Amino acid sequence: MKKEQYLNLYYQMVLIRRLEERGAELYQVGKIGGFMHLYIGQEAVSTGLIAAREPRDRVITAYRDHGVALNCGISANEVMAELLGKATGMSKGKGGSMHMADTSRNMWGGHAIVGGHLPIASGFAIGDQYAGNDNITICMFGDGATNIGYFHEALNISKIWNLRVLWVCENNQYGMGTAVDRASAVTEIRQKAEGYGMKNGQVDGMDVTKVYEAAMEAMKFVRESSQPYLLEIDTYRFRGHSMGDPERYRKAEEVKKWQENDPIGIFNRYLLEKKLATRKALDEIEARVEEEVAKAVEFAEASPEPAMEELFTDIYAD
Amino acid sequence: MAKITMREAISQALMEEMDRDPAVFIMGEEVGVWGGTYAVTKGFYDKYGAMRVKDTPIAENAIIGGAIGAAMVGQRPIAELMTINFGFSAMDYIVNQAPKLHYMFGGQFTLPLVIRAVGGGGRQLGATHSQTPDAIFAHFPGLKVVSPGTPEDAKGLLKSAIRSNDPILFIEHATMYQVRGEVPEGEYTIPIGKSKIQRTGKDVTIVTYCKGLELSMKAAEELSKEGIEVEVVDLRTLRPLDMEPVLESFKKTNRAVVVEEGWKSYGVGSEIVSRIYEEAFDYVDAPIIRVAQKEVPLPYNRALEQAALPQVADITAAVKEVLK
Numbered sequence: 001m002k003k004e005q006y007l008n009l010y011y012q013m014v015l016i017r018r019l020e021e022r023g024a025e026l027y028q029v030g031k032i033g034g035f036m037h038l039y040i041g042q043e044a045v046s047t048g049l050i051a052a053r054e055p056r057d058r059v060i061t062a063y064r065d066h067g068v069a070l071n072c073g074i075s076a077n078e079v080m081a082e083l084l085g086k087a088t089g090m091s092k093g094k095g096g097s098m099h100m101a102d103t104s105r106n107m108w109g110g111h112a113i114v115g116g117h118l119p120i121a122s123g124f125a126i127g128d129q130y131a132g133n134d135n136i137t138i139c140m141f142g143d144g145a146t147n148i149g150y151f152h153e154a155l156n157i158s159k160i161w162n163l164r165v166l167w168v169c170e171n172n173q174y175g176m177g178t179a180v181d182r183a184s185a186v187t188e189i190r191q192k193a194e195g196y197g198m199k200n201g202q203v204d205g206m207d208v209t210k211v212y213e214a215a216m217e218a219m220k221f222v223r224e225s226s227q228p229y230l231l232e233i234d235t236y237r238f239r240g241h242s243m244g245d246p247e248r249y250r251k252a253e254e255v256k257k258w259q260e261n262d263p264i265g266i267f268n269r270y271l272l273e274k275k276l277a278t279r280k281a282l283d284e285i286e287a288r289v290e291e292e293v294a295k296a297v298e299f300a301e302a303s304p305e306p307a308m309e310e311l312f313t314d315i316y317a318d
Numbered sequence: 319m320a321k322i323t324m325r326e327a328i329s330q331a332l333m334e335e336m337d338r339d340p341a342v343f344i345m346g347e348e349v350g351v352w353g354g355t356y357a358v359t360k361g362f363y364d365k366y367g368a369m370r371v372k373d374t375p376i377a378e379n380a381i382i383g384g385a386i387g388a389a390m391v392g393q394r395p396i397a398e399l400m401t402i403n404f405g406f407s408a409m410d411y412i413v414n415q416a417p418k419l420h421y422m423f424g425g426q427f428t429l430p431l432v433i434r435a436v437g438g439g440g441r442q443l444g445a446t447h448s449q450t451p452d453a454i455f456a457h458f459p460g461l462k463v464v465s466p467g468t469p470e471d472a473k474g475l476l477k478s479a480i481r482s483n484d485p486i487l488f489i490e491h492a493t494m495y496q497v498r499g500e501v502p503e504g505e506y507t508i509p510i511g512k513s514k515i516q517r518t519g520k521d522v523t524i525v526t527y528c529k530g531l532e533l534s535m536k537a538a539e540e541l542s543k544e545g546i547e548v549e550v551v552d553l554r555t556l557r558p559l560d561m562e563p564v565l566e567s568f569k570k571t572n573r574a575v576v577v578e579e580g581w582k583s584y585g586v587g588s589e590i591v592s593r594i595y596e597e598a599f600d601y602v603d604a605p606i607i608r609v610a611q612k613e614v615p616l617p618y619n620r621a622l623e624q625a626a627l628p629q630v631a632d633i634t635a636a637v638k639e640v641l642k
Binding site for chain 1: 343345369372374375377379380382383384385386387388389390391392393395410411414415420421422423424425426427428429430459460462482483484
């Protein structure tokens with residue numbers, strides 16, 4: 001990676017953090033409705049992962065999708081507008097927090113039925129294989145999604161049909177409030193790929209450079225061999241499952257221990273130690289992000305509500 | 319006009335569309351090497367190869383979910399459910415994903431997807447393999463549900479479905495593949511969402527579709543011998559529902575019977591009757607009667623199964639009742 005790329009990753013991680021912190025405030029005052037799942041603590045995962053893709057590679061993820069949307073190049077304005085349900089959101093205010101997508105940036109959603117998007121990801125790869133290209137589908141999901149039938153049907157078909165799918169399990173240790181060892185027969189999720197004869201790996205998800213390297217290697221394998229690969233990325237969400245989470249299932253000390261491994265802090269120290277950035281450069285990035293987020297909130301608040309006619313548009317394409 | 323079977327009509331539609339558009343492919347259980355469990359895709363595997371006629375594992379979520387994904391990225395898959403009853407295993411995709419993805423993302427995704435499903439009772443397959451759950455699927459905005467009753471309609475509607483950019487559930491009846499009917503020579507399509515008067519008459523309107531059409535046409539023949547002329551309106555598409563021919567016919571006859579193979583409660587008939595009462599109440603001369611399946615899980619025993627399914631005699635009796 002070049003120096004600018006490192007700084008760009010840092011910028012993306014800080015942008016996710018600040019945008020979501022503002023989002024949480026707006027949620028508390030009722031400007032954002034529905035369910036909202038914050039990515040705070042997991043920023044290194046999608047930032048490192050998506051930095052490794054080619055623009056032609058497709059990304060699909062679950063409902064914890066704001067960070068992924070930003071990493072794919074969707075603007076803070078559009079993300080914030082969709083959160084506020086405005087007409088200027090990328091889904092015209094009809095999708096909300098859990099349904100962010102922009103096909104022009106190869107971000108295919110934001111899907112909120114746990115595990116449900118995995119067979120759809122296989123389908124993207126079926127379509128690309130049928131078209132004869134070597135695009136990769138990068139499918140992200142949580143540890144909780146690996147205990148449901150969809151996961152197994154999707155992995156199986158990706159293996160027997162030699163589909164170019166990079167399965168990415170973001171193991172954040174909990175499926176809602178249920179710890180991995182209470183829900184999954186194996187706590188090391190990557191082992192599940194073994195049952196399908198699928199190549200797999202595991203990486204520390206709090207270190208963006210490690211995620212990036214593991215993702216590069218996995219994507220090279222998927223593209224060149226036309227085989228799926230399962231990459232387990234271990235991480236931790238610092239906030240609750242969603243905004244309405246009383247967090248009775250984990251201890252404050254545990255959260256505190258993980259927070260000491262803040263992915264932004266780790267990367268900040270790394271950049272300074274390796275002399276890839278000066279303190280001033282990082283401060284500037286943080287200031288730039290603050291401004292960008294403030295402008296996004298302004299943009300979203302000033303944006304119009306969807307017109308009432310929108311209620312009946314896009315039910316069918318024909 | 320050539321007289322061909324329902325099986326041949328569906329097979330011709332698939333083949334013509336696959337020849338016309340390279341983006342069209344088929345995926346499902348035993349569609350390829352086996353030739354389709356109802357022999358609809360016999361010969362397809364040899365003609366088009368494994369890439370266009372994909373034998374899948376027995377994994378309905380992978381089939382329908384996979385077809386949705388392939389459609390989203392620009393292909394035109396036809397996913398086959400060996401029976402509509404297996405569709406319940408993929409219910410999330412059929413009712414909770416496919417109908418929502420276009421709308422929920424502000425029109426960004428389109429799903430040119432056809433799900434072919436075989437439904438219906440009468441083959442002694444027991445309660446879990448014999449259902450006619452069409453009304454469940456027709457409940458969901460965003461999905462289109464088509465269920466033809468003649469070879470001509472099956473071919474023309476299936477071709478339209480394959481060319482459509484919306485997700486379409488195309489329901490065929492397990493006992494109707496040998497039904498013969500006139501089919502136009504050469505290229506034709508029939509628009510989705512248009513009901514059709516299949517027989518004209520002045521005394522009573524029968525509203526029906528799919529297997530109900532076959533039974534209703536037989537009932538109409540018998541009634542005609544007794545001097546009763548029924549008009550048979552074939553819905554052909556359950557969603558979007560075209561009520562116009564139904565209402566036009568009803569305004570002429572003022573009496574109606576609705577015939578469906580599924581259960582009566584919360585069924586297609588319930589919807590049609592409500593719509594007639596809402597939109598043509600002033601024309602009602604007699605209470606409308608619904609002919610439908612008895613409210614039991616379908617039994618295996620032939621006599622019991624037939625007793626549960628609607629019969630021609632049930633329809634003729636209902637027509638005479640509304641004429642009283």
